[in-house]
Amino acid sequence: MIDRGVSVIVGSRDAQLRPSVMRAVGSRVGPADGEITVYLSRPQSRRVLQDIAANGHLAVVFSEPSTHRSVQLKAGAASLRSAGADDQPRLASYLASMEREIQLVGFAPELTRAMLACRLEDVVAVSFRPELAFDQTPGPRAGAALGGAA
């Protein structure tokens, strides 16, 4: 699900425990083993990026719009770097996947393209090793811890 390209939302918090949040513009498994990378557009995600840079805490929800199947990963440490030309194909395939996903729930690709619009030079790659994983599919089981790593 993470590599295929579904909805990705990234959250963090500041020193006063005030939460910050933004939608990612891409995701991938890797680059290192057991690592996950999500991409955020800097002008739209300043607080989240500041918070992650300051304390490393982040929560990321991956969700398939058509089935509501969702998983949440959490970590207390992350590394940030500016995205480069190597990341461009990932962002493009993510966008293509999301256009399909969101069309399944009745929204035109134009909406998805506008929603995920970003300039490569503004994109920040956030990599982390998940420490906790939770089933987040809506319902009474939402929030239940998953057995192994996702």
Added chain:
Amino acid sequence: MTAPALGDIRACFEGAIPAVVATCDAAGTPNVAYISQVYYVDERHVALSFQFFNKTRQNILANPHATVLLLHPLTARFYRLRIRYLRTETGGALFEGMKAQLAGIASHTGMEGVFRLLGSDVYEVEEVEEVEAVAGHALPAPPARAVTLGAVRRISERLVRCTALDEALAAVLSGLGELLGVRHAMVMMLDAATQRLYTVASAGYATSGVGSEIAVGAGLIGVAARERSPVRIGYMTSAYLYSHAQRSSLQAQVPDVERLTDIPYPGLAEPHSQLAVPIASARRLLGVLFVESPDELRFGFEDEDALVAIAGHLGAAIELMQAVEEAAEAPAATGRPPAARGAPLLVRHFPSNDSVFVNDRYLIKGVAGAILHKLLRDHLGQGRTEFSNRELRLDASLRLPDISDNLEARLLLLQRRLAEHGPDLRIEKTGRGRFRLALQRPVQLVSVGSAE
């Protein structure tokens, strides 16, 4: 860049695209969750649906700060709300409004039976942030619907020209159709004594449904009446279908006589959008204005604004007409009506519930039934055909619920039911607060099981 007001981004609160809420526990671990509903309460408050005892719930009880990410469904602009948890409501207008909207969202997203509103979590909005758009990628904003205010104005102008209830109801229903494109609408009035609403006028249905009843509290219309608050749904949900509610109530052991006197509810079998707005005046509930559509998300905040304004005008007009009618009533005029000829109509009256059957067909019950019985009794006993609202109001045998009861609405209901029944027995207005009983055939009046 100035921050937008909550009112500027109400389209984000329609539930078309799920919002996201970020919270943080006391230990500093953030949490992100999809949320079915971010509900506009007022310019400084929103309410989030509380459906499960999940991590979001635990977090806001420990740390009231939360941040909501909203997406405008048309422009694809993001907005962030920094909010602070205040309280949870588990009943009342806000809760019921959210419950109805959630039922629609749940059904639309295949989550019927999973989504159930446990409470409305009310938050203070501390900051509204319009997230920077990437140049050249924002979708055009939809044109402002200035037409709505113009429509309200024109309906208001039509209303102030009306001098009788039937004219006012026609002005509203035709105005909604012509100026706001609303194809299906009805007006129900409150019977305060029985806490039921009865249809007095409708537009766009196969049958008028005049006289059909809904209990206060039942379905969308009943909830709007009980809570005295607009209730709006953008997707079809069986939770608020009257066919469903009626089946349930029939199962609940309703005597046969009740079924005989049921006038079918006229509404759409499969409405996808519904909006019910209470009609009130001087803090008193008078009825409900209801519109519906087979299309999804047909009624937005602007439509709700328009309908609340129109219902306000209508409520004031109804009250004013009643006051004028009281003042203007004069003694009934006398005149020789044409003699009735032909086979007599058999009119049976059941005093237990004031139901009236004409030639074995159910006509009406309750106050309107009692009025018809009185008119026929006076006609047969005294030869009268001219009557006044005032004498009805003073007639103790009618058991009018109270002085403020809308007698005009009862008479309109009776007049319309008679007109739908046939030409032989009618009532006609002859002036303000006066009317005539018009008979084309003689009447035989029978009281069944009478205690008189």
